Amino acid sequence: MTFHRFAVAALATFGLAAGTASVSAQDTVRIGTEGAYPPYNFTDSDGNLVGFEIDLANAICEEAGVTCEFVAQDWDGIIPALLASRYDAIMAGMSITEERMEVVDFTRMYFTTPARFIAAKDSGLTETTPEALAGLTIGAQSATIHANFLEDLYGDSDIRPYPTQDEVNLDLAAGRIDLLLADSSATADWLETDDGSCCMYLPGDYTDPEYFGNGVGIALRQEDDELRETLNAAITALEADGTIDALAAEWFPFLANE
């Protein structure tokens, strides 16, 4: 019992000391990323790490007054390598989940791909409230957050569950359904194809965390509280001055609403 207490106290002190040291002493934050998940982060033909998160990390580090250094690491080992201090933070399109929160801490969310309704270009729909869509047929992939969202809030519409997103897309193109709801990153490519040319996003981004998750954040070791505060402040500042939106629009062109 006493030994446990001692161990916990020692670990806490050590962790706190290490955490304090990591920001002020080094002034360099090493960021682990995968380098294989475009457009979040990937490796260009010259072997350089590029992507939305590389640009964003540089902006965050500049804002926080530290130097960024990138370390490429395969996805499988990306959390273990953080815990082993090969780097201090992960920016790799990593969604904030309960499961990961047990092992690492996250900064606040810096990005999320919103869910969006898609309808035929000539549908004449401008609004996507439950009242506006009452009586219409809406498709979604079954067992997804999007289907759940529709089931719960669009009770006056006819909700059709499909096995895969491809089939939802097919039936929207065929005109069997009036709209579909899906993650915008999952439908952006399809809208560029011949089949998808029938249709377009309707205005309105859906990101309610209760349904659509907590977005993407920077993962840190749980003891690095100071680093987390520093990065959170930087993210907040970049959100406020529009830097994040500008970078997102650059790397995720489909996010720019019409």
Add this chain to the structure above:
Amino acid sequence: MTDLGATPPRVSPANPPAERGPFGLDKPLFDRLLVAAIILVLAAWIIPNINWRLVDRYWFRYLEGIAVTFQLVLISVGLGAALSLPLALARLSKRRWLTGIARGYITFFRGTPLLAQLFLLYYGVGQFNDAFEAIGLWWFFREPLYVAILTFTLNTAAYQAEIMRGAIGSLPKGQEEAAMALGMSRWPIFFKVILPQAYIVALRPLGNELILMIKGSAIASIVTVLDLMGITSLAYARSFNFQAFFWAAALYLIAVEAVRRLWDVLERRLTRHLALSH
């Protein structure tokens, strides 16, 4: 020739002794006790573990689902029965081209998976929605339920045609010859002499086909029809509780068992004039 559904009287030299089961009990009594014990154990295991929240939230939708399943099956098996007669006749025809067409149809629908047929009709037609709109059929092919009914009808018609062909072929030639000797002409012979007898022969396999369609209709859920299986997927996706599938299995089982019993009654009634021996 015909399975009358009745056990033939057992012919044994000595008075047959009652079969002995374990524990000195009669075999039939022991079997019944065994079944009762299994049911009790299952019930004791299942009932305390029932997720009442799932039941409470979805019981009504399950009932709606089974109504859709029955609608789907009864309409398509009924229409399929109507379609199967001309098909069976074409198959038995002496005209080679007619036989060829019927044979091709039956081979296609019995030889390919129902799932593939449904996908082909549903998404295949969907690709040419403009053309179907032009000929005024899109309103029909737009609805998943209608397309599912059409596919199931075409599919079951092929199976039922083979059943009817076999049943008609199994009747003794003398039936037709006797009717001809009475001066009946071709179609009255078929409808009044051949067909009623053929249906008695076909009753069992047609019942099997109905049961197969009840279970096969679960496929309709992949084109968004909210039949029993569709509701089950929905309930599972929301609750992540495997009991959703348990209830589906139980309801399918009840539906099939009900049809089986109905068929027994039907068969006993329709064949009572044949039960000569007792």
